[in-house]
Amino acid sequence: MKSLDIGAPGDFVDHKAIDLLKPDELLYLRIPSLRTLSDELRSLVTKAASLSSKVVVSIPQEEVDDLLLVQGLFRLGVHGIAVRMTHRPERWLQQHGLGQIHSGDRDLIERFHQIRSSFPVDRFLTVEFQVQDDTRVLGATIMGVHQFGASWVVLNPLGSASSERFRQFRDVIEYLKIRGPTRLNVYFPFWKQEMPEWDLKTQNTFSGLEIVHIDISNRCSHSCVFCGLYGADSIDEMKKRSGGTLPEPLKNLMKMEIDAEKCLGIIKSLPWSVHMIQFGGIGDPLMHESAVDIIAAARRRGFAVEVLSNMEYLNDDDILLLHRLGTRNWYEFHFIANVSAGTPELYVKTRPRQSEKTFEKVVNNLRLFSDLRNKSSGAGAHTTIMCVVNRLNCLELLDVVKLAEKVGAWQVWFKPMEIHGEPHRSYVPGEDLMVAMARAYSDAIAYADGCGVNIFQRPICEEIIRKYSGASVHV
Numbered sequence: 322m323k324s325l326d327i328g329a330p331g332d333f334v335d336h337k338a339i340d341l342l343k344p345d346e347l348l349y350l351r352i353p354s355l356r357t358l359s360d361e362l363r364s365l366v367t368k369a370a371s372l373s374s375k376v377v378v379s380i381p382q383e384e385v386d387d388l389l390l391v392q393g394l395f396r397l398g399v400h401g402i403a404v405r406m407t408h409r410p411e412r413w414l415q416q417h418g419l420g421q422i423h424s425g426d427r428d429l430i431e432r433f434h435q436i437r438s439s440f441p442v443d444r445f446l447t448v449e450f451q452v453q454d455d456t457r458v459l460g461a462t463i464m465g466v467h468q469f470g471a472s473w474v475v476l477n478p479l480g481s482a483s484s485e486r487f488r489q490f491r492d493v494i495e496y497l498k499i500r501g502p503t504r505l506n507v508y509f510p511f512w513k514q515e516m517p518e519w520d521l522k523t524q525n526t527f528s529g530l531e532i533v534h535i536d537i538s539n540r541c542s543h544s545c546v547f548c549g550l551y552g553a554d555s556i557d558e559m560k561k562r563s564g565g566t567l568p569e570p571l572k573n574l575m576k577m578e579i580d581a582e583k584c585l586g587i588i589k590s591l592p593w594s595v596h597m598i599q600f601g602g603i604g605d606p607l608m609h610e611s612a613v614d615i616i617a618a619a620r621r622r623g624f625a626v627e628v629l630s631n632m633e634y635l636n637d638d639d640i641l642l643l644h645r646l647g648t649r650n651w652y653e654f655h656f657i658a659n660v661s662a663g664t665p666e667l668y669v670k671t672r673p674r675q676s677e678k679t680f681e682k683v684v685n686n687l688r689l690f691s692d693l694r695n696k697s698s699g700a701g702a703h704t705t706i707m708c709v710v711n712r713l714n715c716l717e718l719l720d721v722v723k724l725a726e727k728v729g730a731w732q733v734w735f736k737p738m739e740i741h742g743e744p745h746r747s748y749v750p751g752e753d754l755m756v757a758m759a760r761a762y763s764d765a766i767a768y769a770d771g772c773g774v775n776i777f778q779r780p781i782c783e784e785i786i787r788k789y790s791g792a793s794v795h796v
């Protein structure tokens with residue numbers, strides 16, 4: 322589960338964060354009141370709910386009984402509600418004594434139970450605890466609402482952070498660890514910058530591992546000019562510095578791969594909170610001879626899988642097997658194909674040690690994935706064509722979208738180039754190219770809209786267009 326943080330209207334509305342939402346990504350939208358939901362926020366919620374199936378709106382407790390209000394919210398497509406409830410154990414403890422400390426704040430737990438009983442069964446319900454100074458029965462209260470179905474809760478410590486408060490909450494987390502709930506996440510405020518500090522200082526292990534990245538192979542036979550390890554210029558430079566040959570430690574690093582059994586063991590042991598495994602790394606994961614088995618094991622455990630590869634190394638049998646592990650939802654299983662060119666000529670220019678034949682192989686592999694998807698009513702492994710935008714390709718972005726259209730790729734990702742070392746600097750698009758590059762972005766996006774290819778991280782492209790041109794933003 323992943324979260325994006327959006328504040329209340331007039332406070333902070335991060336439109337870009339919404340635009341970049343992934344289908345499975347949690348958006349925690351905290352609003353002051355449903356009754357005063359502005360049109361702007363209403364359309365924001367609708368947009369978010371159309372992009373992600375996990376939009377959770379935090380509302381004040383008093384409003385949850387107003388069925389018309391709540392149903393109106395569900396009609397916008399939201400997945401669930403977090404009810405803001407104040408944790409006030411004094412009354413309960415005064416009435417029943419400290420001996421009841423393990424029963425939690427029964428008033429709050431019973432109120433949650435009552436809300437849950439009349440709540441639509443297909444909607445998610447949780448609590449955002451407003452916690453003042455008294456945290457004595459908070460751990461037990463969390464366990465109480467967890468038993469009534471809240472798989473995650475938010476703890477909002479009111480007042481300022483201090484070492485005393487961290488200590489109090491550390492005790493709460495300790496209490497939960499002893500109780501050992503297996504499927505519970507506890508989040509400090511998503512919308513406050515101090516969230517990581519709270520996690521760290523309270524040793525919160527309930528925040529839940531969500532995305533796991535596994536590097537399975539450092540090997541790669543390509544020579545992308547922008548690659549930190551295999552870039553042709555980088556290799557030449559490293560050889561030059563070491564008297565004509567690559568240094569031994571570097572050669573060893575380039576050969577490193579994970580042991581297949583160990584990797585399968587890791588996949589088997591990942592906790593339930595993980596929803597995605599990314600296979601990528603310094604080299605190309607598909608160079609590993611057990612890559613297909615490893616990916617299949619991850620899919621069979623139900624994880625979404627993302628593979629970053631140059632897409633040369635798969636054969637038709639591999640592709641057929643992988644295709645069968647996909648669904649209609651691109652996010653569940655997709656390959657990010659680092660092609661970074663739309664034509665064979667540009668491909669070999671950006672990969673001086675590859676030939677046009679390699680380009681052809683990559684194109685055929687991508688096309689086979691989409692042919693299989695077409696025969697399966699859209700289900701299968703999806704593909705994204707990644708284009709690392711550099712000086713050599715930055716004016717030919719339209720060709721990349723045309724290639725995506727030709728091979729039936731789901732989307733294109735124009736990824737700004739990262740600089741890994743001195744030899745790379747000469748490949749960064751300079752100021753002299755910016756206006757023309759912005760126009761190339763604009764043309765590429767316009768074409769993509771016309772042919773139905775998605776643009777991943779589109780707001781970043783639009784920012785580049787706005788910043789550098791003359792060129793009009795095609796939206």
Ligand code: SF4
Pocket residue numbers: 541542543544545547548549550551552603604605630631659
């Ligand atoms: S395909 Fe990836 S690992 Fe291989 S050279 Fe290109 S960027 Fe580097």
